[in-house]
Structure formats: structure tokens, C-alpha cells
Amino acid sequence: MAIWRKALFPFQILFAGVVLLRKKLYAEGVISRYVAPIPTIVVGNLATGGTGKTPIIDFLLRHFSQKKELGVLSRGYGRKSKGFLTVHSNAPLSQVGDEPLMLAQKHPAVFMAVCANRPKGIVQMLQQNPGLEAIFLDDALQHLALQPHFKIVLTTFQKPWFDDALLPVGNLREPSCAARDADIVVVTKCPKTIDAESSAAFSVQLGLLPHQALFFTTLAYETHVRGSSILPLKEFVKTPFVLITGIANPKTLVDFLKGQGADFTHLSYPDHHNFSKKEIASLKAMQQPILTTEKDAVRLANSALKEYHTIGVGVSFLDNEQAFIDLVQSAIDN
Structure with missing residues (x-):
């Protein structure tokens, strides 16, 4: 670890205290959480940086958008606008952000929107499209004002959370124990082949609970x-x-x-x-x-x-792709 990172340990302790206090206030009901009237599925990660959320959301939309009336809600990172906006395939880039616009162009039948406040964004989406049957939420794992129905948490094969540390010493936005709230854990950007022994060892290091499903994926370029x-x-x-x-x-x-x-x-x-x-x-x-x-x-x-x-790039499951689809299908149906 770099020396300058070690110097940040006192700030890490302060950051950890703030994060844990915030989670405790929401968990004990001191601050209320919004629960949507339709299934909401979060695709997020514990770390900062790219873990491959957009390819996973793209995969989900390709599999489910023809069967269900779906929506996607994103923060719209880097946009110059504020508040709630719907995203169409010809929307101004500066107003909606690059990833929402890309998804809107690839999936024009999906109701795409951006809003930093996820509960308000969901309410607006349902007002504009009451027929929505489920909403995928891009990078909303740390948005505690929302209580989602299902959580998909990603971590990269190269930098898993067990080999990382909390900000500002490492890249984690919350302690690795937060992964216990996940329904599914997806390890992204894996080598194309992983032997059973290596995947089993990786699973042990992740420290998953018995009810949590684990999947390994790699990026597949066209x-x-x-x-x-x-x-x-x-x-x-x-x-x-x-x-x-x-x-x-x-x-x-x-x-x-x-x-x-x-x-x-x-x-x-x-x-x-x-x-x-x-x-x-x-x-x-x-x-x-x-x-x-x-x-x-x-x-x-x-x-x-x-x-x-x-x-173009997509997601390829190293095994058990159908099991992943079935779990998400169950979350959407319920």
C-alpha cells in the first residue's frame, strides 16, 4: 500500500463511523425508507470505479424487456441537468449522461430516466408510466432512502472487496460486510476459464451467506x-x-x-x-x-x-447463466 494511503487511516476511521451510523439510522427506522409498489432491483457495487454495471443491465434488458414493461433509473453521472428527466434515444447528452443515453439507444422500448433522488425518481416514473412492472436501478446500492426488493452486487475478479479497503485508504464506499444484504453476487471481468478449485476459494474469501447466489462472468466483445x-x-x-x-x-x-x-x-x-x-x-x-x-x-x-x-461488449456467464436469469425472473414476478 502506498505511504500516502496509509496516512489517510484516521480519515478512514471517520468515514467508517459516518457510513455505519447512517446505515444504523435507516436500519432501525429512525429515518424512513421508501418501498416502491412494484419490484425494484438494484445493480450496484461496494467500490468506486467501473465494475461492469452497465453490461449487466444491458444483459438484463435483453432478456426481460420483451416479456415485461421495464424501467431503468440512473443518477445520470456527469450530466449538467438536475432533478428528474426521461431519457430518449435522441436526448441531449449533457442533460442525461452517457450511460443512460447509450442504454436508451440500445433499448428504445424501455422507459429510461435519470434522477439523483431514487425514491422521487421512481414516483415520477410510475406517474408517467403506470404500466411499469419492474424497475432496475443503476448504482443505487448506497442510496439508503430506498428499500429495494432485490439486490445484485458486483465485484471485479481483479479487485474484489476482500482485497480492498474503505475510502479514502481503499476504494470501498462502505464496509465489505454490506455485501451480506445482496441476493446475488456477480464477479465480473473474470478470465475466460476458472477451475473449480479457484472459484471455490474465491467464494470462501467473499464470505457469502448460504442464501446468496454467486456467479462468475467475463466480458465478451463482438x-x-x-x-x-x-x-x-x-x-x-x-x-x-x-x-x-x-x-x-x-x-x-x-x-x-x-x-x-x-x-x-x-x-x-x-x-x-x-x-x-x-x-x-x-x-x-x-x-x-x-x-x-x-x-x-x-x-x-x-x-x-x-x-x-x-x-460492442456484452456479458458472458462462465456457468449457470440460466440460474441467474431464473432468480431475476422470480424477483420481477414477485
């Missing part, structure tokens, strides 16, 4: 890229290109492309990065094919950069 034309990835990577990423952890994508034998220059920007005119001009001046993620493409859509390809 075998084609989309731009002015759709090209097989194996054809696209034959030419040197520039990879642009403004996501929390691009390493998985970088490693995947290297595994395809690709020759590329990687330009990495912070998560949710808004590209400046100067940056766009520099990209155009490179005069090479450009590849980016679906999330970054949302932020590039109205820029002067018109020629680029995107690569």
Missing part, C-alpha cells in the same frame, strides 16, 4: 465493428488503427485487441470524458482508422469526428 459499414473484427485489425477509450478500466479491451494481433495506438481518457474540439482535431489529424467503445461513441456522436468504428 466479433465485428460498426461504422459507416459493418466489418468483421479480424478484417478491421489487419490495418493499424487508433483506439480511443474514456471508460473506467480499458485494460480488458486493450488485452482483447492485443490477443487479436491488432497493431494500434491507445489514447486513454478519464471515464465519462467529454472530448474537446482540440482533441477531436488531433484525432482527425492522425489519419488512421479509429475504434472506440459504444459508451464513447455516444459522446463522439455530435462532434466533428465522423469516421470511426465502435465495438
Whole structure:
């Protein structure tokens, strides 16, 4: 651990006290919690940074949106607006945030909305669409004013909560014991193969309770890229290109492309990065094919950069995918 991190231990103790007191006040009913009249399913994580929530929500919508009238409520990280807003496929990026807009474009039949106050957001959604049958809540695990019906908690294979520490020493927003409230735990960004012994050891270290279901997943990139034309990835990577990423952890994508034998220059920007005119001009001046993620493409859509390809990503369960679907189906039906 870095020396400067160790110096933050006193602040960690203070942070832990505030977090635990807040949880206690809600748990004992001193502060009331809102319970929605329809099933609400939280997809969240204990740590800051990208654990793969959006690909999981995308997976859930692909499986359930044709069977049920679903909604998704997000905070809308990075948006310039405040309060409640519905998100349509042509909504202004600055008003709704990149991830909600991307999901709205991929799932136009799903009622998408943003609101920092989750209870108020749910009430607004039900007023505007009384036919909603369930709502997925993106990154609302720490929003204690809401009492969800079902919790899906994510942790990455590379940095699980048992190998992390509470802020500001580590990256955890609340103590790892908070994971005991989860109904499902999903380990994301795993290697494509994990032997039974390793997964069993990982499960023990997570310290799950008997009723909690555990699943291991990996990111699965598409075998084609989309731009002015759709090209097989194996054809696209034959030419040197520039990879642009403004996501929390691009390493998985970088490693995947290297595994395809690709020759590329990687330009990495912070998560949710808004590209400046100067940056766009520099990209155009490179005069090479450009590849980016679906999330970054949302932020590039109205820029002067018109020629680029995107690569999509999904979630692949290493085993027991149907068991995961069945558990979520049961939560939606109940």
C-alpha cells in the first residue's frame, strides 16, 4: 500500500463511523425508507470505479424487456441537468449522461430516466408510466432512502472487496460486510476459464451467506465493428488503427485487441470524458482508422469526428447463466 494511503487511516476511521451510523439510522427506522409498489432491483457495487454495471443491465434488458414493461433509473453521472428527466434515444447528452443515453439507444422500448433522488425518481416514473412492472436501478446500492426488493452486487475478479479497503485508504464506499444484504453476487471481468478449485476459494474469501447466489462472468466483445459499414473484427485489425477509450478500466479491451494481433495506438481518457474540439482535431489529424467503445461513441456522436468504428461488449456467464436469469425472473414476478 502506498505511504500516502496509509496516512489517510484516521480519515478512514471517520468515514467508517459516518457510513455505519447512517446505515444504523435507516436500519432501525429512525429515518424512513421508501418501498416502491412494484419490484425494484438494484445493480450496484461496494467500490468506486467501473465494475461492469452497465453490461449487466444491458444483459438484463435483453432478456426481460420483451416479456415485461421495464424501467431503468440512473443518477445520470456527469450530466449538467438536475432533478428528474426521461431519457430518449435522441436526448441531449449533457442533460442525461452517457450511460443512460447509450442504454436508451440500445433499448428504445424501455422507459429510461435519470434522477439523483431514487425514491422521487421512481414516483415520477410510475406517474408517467403506470404500466411499469419492474424497475432496475443503476448504482443505487448506497442510496439508503430506498428499500429495494432485490439486490445484485458486483465485484471485479481483479479487485474484489476482500482485497480492498474503505475510502479514502481503499476504494470501498462502505464496509465489505454490506455485501451480506445482496441476493446475488456477480464477479465480473473474470478470465475466460476458472477451475473449480479457484472459484471455490474465491467464494470462501467473499464470505457469502448460504442464501446468496454467486456467479462468475467475463466480458465478451463482438466479433465485428460498426461504422459507416459493418466489418468483421479480424478484417478491421489487419490495418493499424487508433483506439480511443474514456471508460473506467480499458485494460480488458486493450488485452482483447492485443490477443487479436491488432497493431494500434491507445489514447486513454478519464471515464465519462467529454472530448474537446482540440482533441477531436488531433484525432482527425492522425489519419488512421479509429475504434472506440459504444459508451464513447455516444459522446463522439455530435462532434466533428465522423469516421470511426465502435465495438460492442456484452456479458458472458462462465456457468449457470440460466440460474441467474431464473432468480431475476422470480424477483420481477414477485
